[in-house]
Amino acid sequence: MSIKMPAPDETVLARRGEIVAAMRAIVPGEGVIDKADELRPYESDALTAYRQPPMVVVLPETTGQVAAILRWCHANRVKVVPRGAGTSLSGGALPLADGVLLGMARFNRILDVDYADRLVVVQPGVTNLAITRAVEDDGFYYAPDPSSQIACTIGGNVAENSGGVHCLKYGLTTNNVLGVEFVTIEGEVLRVGGRGLEPAGLDLLGVIVGSEGLLGVVTEVTVRILPRPETARALLIGFPEVEGAGRCVADVIAAGIIPAGMEMMDKPAVHAAEAFVQVGYPLDVEALLIVELDGPAAECSHLLEEVETIARANGAVSIRISTDDAERVAFWAGRKAAFPAAGRLAPDYLCMDGTIPRRRLPDVLARMRALSEQYGLGVINVFHAGDGNLHPLILYDANKPGELEQAEAFGADILRLCVEVGGVLTGEHGVGVEKRDLMPVMFSEIDLAQQQRVKCAFDPELLLNPGKMFPELHRCAELGRMHVHRGALPFPDLPRF
Amino acid sequence: MADPIRPDSADALATIIADAASDGTRLRLRGGGSKDAIGAPTPEARIVDMRGFSGVVDYDPPELVLTVKAGTPLAEIQALVADHGQMLAFDPFDHGAMLGCADGEATIGGIVAAGVAGPTRVSRGAARDHLLGFVGVSGRGERFVAGAKVVKNVTGYDLSKLVTGSWGRLVAITEVTLKVLPAPRLQRTLGVAGLDPAAAISAMARAMGSAAEVSAAAHLQDWNGAPLTAIRLDGFPSSVEARAAIITALIDGVAPVADEEAARLWPAITTAAPLPTDVPLWRIVAPAARMPDVIAAVGGRWLLDWAGGLLWLASTDDAQAIRAAAMQAGGHAMLVRADAETRAAVPALHPQPKALATLEERVRRAFDPAGVFETGRF
Numbered sequence: 099m100s101i102k103m104p105a106p107d108e109t110v111l112a113r114r115g116e117i118v119a120a121m122r123a124i125v126p127g128e129g130v131i132d133k134a135d136e137l138r139p140y141e142s143d144a145l146t147a148y149r150q151p152p153m154v155v156v157l158p159e160t161t162g163q164v165a166a167i168l169r170w171c172h173a174n175r176v177k178v179v180p181r182g183a184g185t186s187l188s189g190g191a192l193p194l195a196d197g198v199l200l201g202m203a204r205f206n207r208i209l210d211v212d213y214a215d216r217l218v219v220v221q222p223g224v225t226n227l228a229i230t231r232a233v234e235d236d237g238f239y240y241a242p243d244p245s246s247q248i249a250c251t252i253g254g255n256v257a258e259n260s261g262g263v264h265c266l267k268y269g270l271t272t273n274n275v276l277g278v279e280f281v282t283i284e285g286e287v288l289r290v291g292g293r294g295l296e297p298a299g300l301d302l303l304g305v306i307v308g309s310e311g312l313l314g315v316v317t318e319v320t321v322r323i324l325p326r327p328e329t330a331r332a333l334l335i336g337f338p339e340v341e342g343a344g345r346c347v348a349d350v351i352a353a354g355i356i357p358a359g360m361e362m363m364d365k366p367a368v369h370a371a372e373a374f375v376q377v378g379y380p381l382d383v384e385a386l387l388i389v390e391l392d393g394p395a396a397e398c399s400h401l402l403e404e405v406e407t408i409a410r411a412n413g414a415v416s417i418r419i420s421t422d423d424a425e426r427v428a429f430w431a432g433r434k435a436a437f438p439a440a441g442r443l444a445p446d447y448l449c450m451d452g453t454i455p456r457r458r459l460p461d462v463l464a465r466m467r468a469l470s471e472q473y474g475l476g477v478i479n480v481f482h483a484g485d486g487n488l489h490p491l492i493l494y495d496a497n498k499p500g501e502l503e504q505a506e507a508f509g510a511d512i513l514r515l516c517v518e519v520g521g522v523l524t525g526e527h528g529v530g531v532e533k534r535d536l537m538p539v540m541f542s543e544i545d546l547a548q549q550q551r552v553k554c555a556f557d558p559e560l561l562l563n564p565g566k567m568f569p570e571l572h573r574c575a576e577l578g579r580m581h582v583h584r585g586a587l588p589f590p591d592l593p594r595f
Numbered sequence: 596m597a598d599p600i601r602p603d604s605a606d607a608l609a610t611i612i613a614d615a616a617s618d619g620t621r622l623r624l625r626g627g628g629s630k631d632a633i634g635a636p637t638p639e640a641r642i643v644d645m646r647g648f649s650g651v652v653d654y655d656p657p658e659l660v661l662t663v664k665a666g667t668p669l670a671e672i673q674a675l676v677a678d679h680g681q682m683l684a685f686d687p688f689d690h691g692a693m694l695g696c697a698d699g700e701a702t703i704g705g706i707v708a709a710g711v712a713g714p715t716r717v718s719r720g721a722a723r724d725h726l727l728g729f730v731g732v733s734g735r736g737e738r739f740v741a742g743a744k745v746v747k748n749v750t751g752y753d754l755s756k757l758v759t760g761s762w763g764r765l766v767a768i769t770e771v772t773l774k775v776l777p778a779p780r781l782q783r784t785l786g787v788a789g790l791d792p793a794a795a796i797s798a799m800a801r802a803m804g805s806a807a808e809v810s811a812a813a814h815l816q817d818w819n820g821a822p823l824t825a826i827r828l829d830g831f832p833s834s835v836e837a838r839a840a841i842i843t844a845l846i847d848g849v850a851p852v853a854d855e856e857a858a859r860l861w862p863a864i865t866t867a868a869p870l871p872t873d874v875p876l877w878r879i880v881a882p883a884a885r886m887p888d889v890i891a892a893v894g895g896r897w898l899l900d901w902a903g904g905l906l907w908l909a910s911t912d913d914a915q916a917i918r919a920a921a922m923q924a925g926g927h928a929m930l931v932r933a934d935a936e937t938r939a940a941v942p943a944l945h946p947q948p949k950a951l952a953t954l955e956e957r958v959r960r961a962f963d964p965a966g967v968f969e970t971g972r973f
Contacts, residue, residue: 304756
């Protein structure tokens with residue numbers, strides 16, 4: 099574990115009994131967990147290399163309880179880490195030894211389904227897939243579909259601005275959330291956005307989505323739902339070299355086609371997936387593309403032909419087109435099984451998440467192969483090709499001394515490479531703990547200070563999820579320092595905080 | 596009033612802002628001035644003309660990303676992307692004609708700062724959905740970068756959302772990166788005449804909830820002498836035809852609108868052109884299903900866009916009454932056009948509940964601690 103969390107505050111640790119009692123006074127019965135063996139399931143999220151049991155877990159059931167917990171923690175200067183289902187791949191829900199872990203799992207009700215305005219109001223502990231399940235019989239679905247959708251909660255999706263394979267066409271969480279109710283660290287219950295298309299005033303909703311639990315705790319979410327497209331069909335296209343696959347993706351978009359999904363796998367990923375699920379992927383190709391098209395049947399058949407023509411023009415050596423939905427699902431089965439398939443190649447893997455301009459793909463893959471040799475660690479690549487979001491899976495064995503550190507260093511080099519070619523550290527998994535210390539690769543000190551001032555506007559004492567996203571937390575008073583000119587502040591009429 | 600200042604580099608702009616912060620001058624950021632007539636008059640503020648920041652920085656069409664300087668005219672950008680068969684992913688429009696100025700002056704920075712979104716807001720989203728990153732100078736006089744130049748990014752806070760629609764109160768934006776999309780090959784509009792507001796909203800909801808992938812839907816109180824509900828389909832010709840058949844089967848009495856007429860209709864809807872110009876113009880956003888209640892509660896002429904989620908209202912009713920009707924329906928009302936006296940008295944933006952207003956104020960101070968951008972316009 100090369101990334102350090104803030105050192106626990108001994109005075110807070112010493113008050114553990116008092117803090118547990120205060121939580122019990124707010125949430126009765128089994129909603130407060132403080133026994134060591136019962137805390138263990140909460141010690142990590144899906145970034146399992148990092149583990150830390152929390153001081154106490156609190157599982158509130160009402161917004162009033164959330165407000166009371168936060169108000170108490172704020173008044174008593176106790177840190178709080180919010181948690182949904184614990185599926186974060188970036189350590190967003192990693193607990194703190196001196197912090198309260200605020201689990202939102204009991205907020206599990208769907209509150210309203212409104213087909214007239216095509217929205218669903220849910221509590222944050224409802225899973226992503228449960229929203230689609232609730233409306234699919236009426237022909238609707240919720241578009242963002244992170245691969246953990248069976249388990250991950252909508253509250254966690256809001257915190258991380260989660261994506262999925264369909265976001266090139268349908269957007270990330272932020273493009274599909276209309277409003278939230280959230281509680282500030284001071285215990286104030288606020289609503290931003292609602293059932294209309296646009297919030298009034300500053301777009302605070304837009305900055306709360308993707309804030310990784312550092313700005314507030316979401317207690318209700320209103321999401322947009324979409325009518326299910328009439329048909330969906332997919333092509334499975336093999337290329338003898340990565341360059342051809344990359345050109346094919348660019349040419350599809352240049353032809354005016356925005357596929358519902360466009361995924362690429364490199365040769366090692368294809369082999370791993372095929373060994374795992376046996377869906378008939380071609381094994382003699384360097385890159386495999388899955389292109390999914392949705393819409394009216396007439397549109398799909400027209401676009402399938404166009405994509406096929408483009409693929410052949412770019413040297414595709416194998417093309418299969420799904421004839422029914424079972425076959426389409428089979429095309430995806432290998433891609434969706436890429437992570438567990440990686441788990442059979444090595445005891446452990448790290449999943450990276452950079453985004454690059456697509457035109458740089460062949461270059462980035464070549465340099466990644468060189469890094470793989472340099473570190474002596476295998477890497478397989480799955481890639482949201484439409485939007486340039488790479489998911490290299492670095493294979494390692496945590497039981498071999500030093501190998502986790504090597505894997506992390508390899509991952510950091512990949513992300514530096516992404517930024518160097520004009521891309522970013524994370525396309526959909528969030529910064530969390532994992533990429534926190536790399537933030538200066540992408541942002542200057544001034545850029546980061548400006549982001550942190552937004553944090554200070556919401557949480558001036560820095561009590562919500564500290565140790566995530568920012569490599570260094572400056573005290574808010576220090577960041578807010580103003581230039582005083584001629585001994586007087588300008589604009590004395592303005593309220594200040 | 597002093598002449599506008601016209602910086603052409605981020606350094607010059609940073610100096611202007613830092614100086615203003617220390618000597619107590621308030622700065623009003625301005626692009627082409629197409630939206631000058633929105634908000635309270637600000638005779639005391641010094642205008643900073645942002646058109647010195649102009650030109651394309653990077654545009655690679657297959658990457659679906661465009662980076663331009665903020666003072667670049669919208670019309671120039673639209674012409675550029677159209678040349679490559681693309682469009683801006685949201686549906687920006689020029690407020691010029693609407694507010695009594697010439698068209699063609701609006702800049703992309705102004706469009707972003709005002710969070711402008713036309714009829715396809717209902718299907719493709721607004722400026723806030725497609726601003727991928729920006730460069731700007733804060734009220735502290737510091738140049739900073741937020742977001743990035745790729746279509747998918749969650750690194751750090753999404754400050755692009757905050758800045759979109761902030762009306763120049765957080766940052767002087769100097770450069771924006773926007774998502775672009777392929778332009779549709781064909782647009783077809785279907786219309787049904789004679790519906791009342793509730794029936795029109797219900798018909799639009801059915802269309803939006805169907806597999807027809809409606810791009811835009813609007814309802815006019817009076818078009819050629821009768822109410823008209825218009826539904827637009829964009830895309831590949833074979834697809835548009837198939838989807839038109841879905842709408843035809845779904846809504847009684849629907850018929851194609853001729854292309855020439857549709858070409859007049861949508862710009863008229865976008866800029867609320869059919870409404871009288873001599874009374875205050877309001878922009879009310881609320882859930883579509885509740886909009887008939889708003890219409891029943893207010894007087895005046897109106898039209899509905901965003902499948903009923905946006906009401907353009909020309910009304911002499913009391914501002915408080917209009918805002919109360921919007922709030923009653925779970926929405927909010929912005930005063931877009933009025934005489935200077937009215938604008939001095941009635942805030943353009945819908946007032947927020949106290950706790951939220953306090954948080955907004957804190958967020959504004961996070962970007963602009965001295966209040967250099969607080970001109971009193973909003």
